[in-house]
Amino acid sequence: MSGILSGIRDDFPALAQKINGHPLVYFDNAATAQKPRPVLEAIQRYYEHDNANVHRGIHELSNRATAAYEGARERVAQFINAPSTKDIIFTRGTTEAINLVAATWGVANLQEGDVILLTELEHHSNLVPWQLLAQRTGAVLRFIPVTGDEGTLDLSDLDALFRDVKLLSITHISNALGTINPVAELCAKARAVDAVTLVDAAQSAGHLPLDVQAIGCDFLSFSGHKLCGPTGIGALYARAALQEAMPPYQGGGEMIAKVAFQSSEFHVPPHKFEAGTPNIAGAVGLHAALDYLDDIGRENIHAHDTELASYAKDRLAEFDGIRIFGPAGDRGGLVSFVFENVHALDLATMADQQGVAIRIGHHCTQPLHDKLGVPATARASFYFYNTRAEVDRFIEVLQKVMKLLS
Ligand code: PLP
Numbered sequence: 434m435s436g437i438l439s440g441i442r443d444d445f446p447a448l449a450q451k452i453n454g455h456p457l458v459y460f461d462n463a464a465t466a467q468k469p470r471p472v473l474e475a476i477q478r479y480y481e482h483d484n485a486n487v488h489r490g491i492h493e494l495s496n497r498a499t500a501a502y503e504g505a506r507e508r509v510a511q512f513i514n515a516p517s518t519k520d521i522i523f524t525r526g527t528t529e530a531i532n533l534v535a536a537t538w539g540v541a542n543l544q545e546g547d548v549i550l551l552t553e554l555e556h557h558s559n560l561v562p563w564q565l566l567a568q569r570t571g572a573v574l575r576f577i578p579v580t581g582d583e584g585t586l587d588l589s590d591l592d593a594l595f596r597d598v599k600l601l602s603i604t605h606i607s608n609a610l611g612t613i614n615p616v617a618e619l620c621a622k623a624r625a626v627d628a629v630t631l632v633d634a635a636q637s638a639g640h641l642p643l644d645v646q647a648i649g650c651d652f653l654s655f656s657g658h659k660l661c662g663p664t665g666i667g668a669l670y671a672r673a674a675l676q677e678a679m680p681p682y683q684g685g686g687e688m689i690a691k692v693a694f695q696s697s698e699f700h701v702p703p704h705k706f707e708a709g710t711p712n713i714a715g716a717v718g719l720h721a722a723l724d725y726l727d728d729i730g731r732e733n734i735h736a737h738d739t740e741l742a743s744y745a746k747d748r749l750a751e752f753d754g755i756r757i758f759g760p761a762g763d764r765g766g767l768v769s770f771v772f773e774n775v776h777a778l779d780l781a782t783m784a785d786q787q788g789v790a791i792r793i794g795h796h797c798t799q800p801l802h803d804k805l806g807v808p809a810t811a812r813a814s815f816y817f818y819n820t821r822a823e824v825d826r827f828i829e830v831l832q833k834v835m836k837l838l839s
Pocket residue numbers: 463464525526527528529556558559604606607608633635636656
């Protein structure tokens with residue numbers, strides 16, 4: 434792996450800096466990834482040469498901007514093996530994508546007593562929109578339980594879990610524990626009871642090969658910023674057949690075919706769901722990020738991330754009084770932990786003084802943390818530009834911190 438990745442860090446200007454006099458060790462990749470030069474340059478090039486508003490333009494720059502924007506849609510479709518560009522709706526990110534499904538498909542299709550099946554691992558983005566929808570429609574939320582600190586799903590009674598389910602909405606990889614969920618298996622089970630399915634791929638899209646047709650989901654969402662793209666852009670895969678029957682999300686320009694004073698006719702999907710001037714530069718940056726990742730190879734990224742997470746987990750296990758969360762076997766590229774006698778905030782603050790960036794808190798999974806019985810965990814999350822030497826440095830810093838605090 435190091436052969437494939439040698440020199441790759443030079444593409445990331447942000448990684449070359451010192452923090453508090455120490456080389457930056459950036460282990461907060463589950464929150465957002467750093468950006469390589471090709472992404473930064475694509476955005477700059479777009480603004481310097483092609484900037485214009487998209488669609489219906491009769492001039493060169495508008496045609497170029499439209500080609501860039503629609504080209505990015507094509508690239509996203511290819512990245513996740515969607516059958517058509519019609520299946521791809523640009524959003525601000527995962528959160529907006531899930532809210533879009535709740536506000537459109539959910540409001541049009543769910544009724545009192547219908548069950549929305551989630552897991553106990555969900556990020557608040559894949560929980561709160563469904564709570565709001567449940568309050569509005571009378572639908573009820575049910576949760577696939579997780580088993581203790583390992584955080585894998587308890588699938589021992591699938592028939593009971595899937596009773597009356599109309600929507601299954603689950604994370605692919607848990608941002609809190611690194612659990613990789615069997616999404617294809619669960620989507621197949623959902624299809625067998627005619628339930629619609631959504632996969633939250635925020636933590637998986639940039640970390641392993643994704644194929645929406647192999648997964649067999651109806652919706653899938655991800656964010657550009659977690660896979661080396663810019664913030665403020667993401668995508669929702671929505672099966673075209675479902676989009677036809679979904680009401681619009683927001684009203685405004687771009688999403689209409691014909692407008693009169695009292696009513697409007699809407700554009701065809703996916704444009705029907707993209708009101709207003711879109712994030713064109715964001716789509717351009719996302720396109721460049723997807724190219725960048727595929728040059729490295731997502732199988733390689735997955736192998737590297739999981740190897741590093743497993744190494745970090747083994748090194749963390751050297752400490753006394755540590756509780757490490759997440760699956761024993763295959764896991765996404767992160768490891769979460771707490772120390773018995775050290776507050777997570779003290780730990781992260783002191784690590785930052787040594788140049789090591791980790792995240793502490795409930796990681797937007799407060800109900801899961803309540804279940805685990807901890808208010809906060811510390812999380813180190815990795816990407817393909819991180820190295821074993823950085824894990825060693827992280828452990829060395831933790832050793833120093835533990836000495837000082839104990
Ligand atoms: N889902 C998961 C699993 C996540 O990890 C995150 C972000 O951390 C989100 C959803 C929300 O993503 P965003 O804030 O980019 O919309």
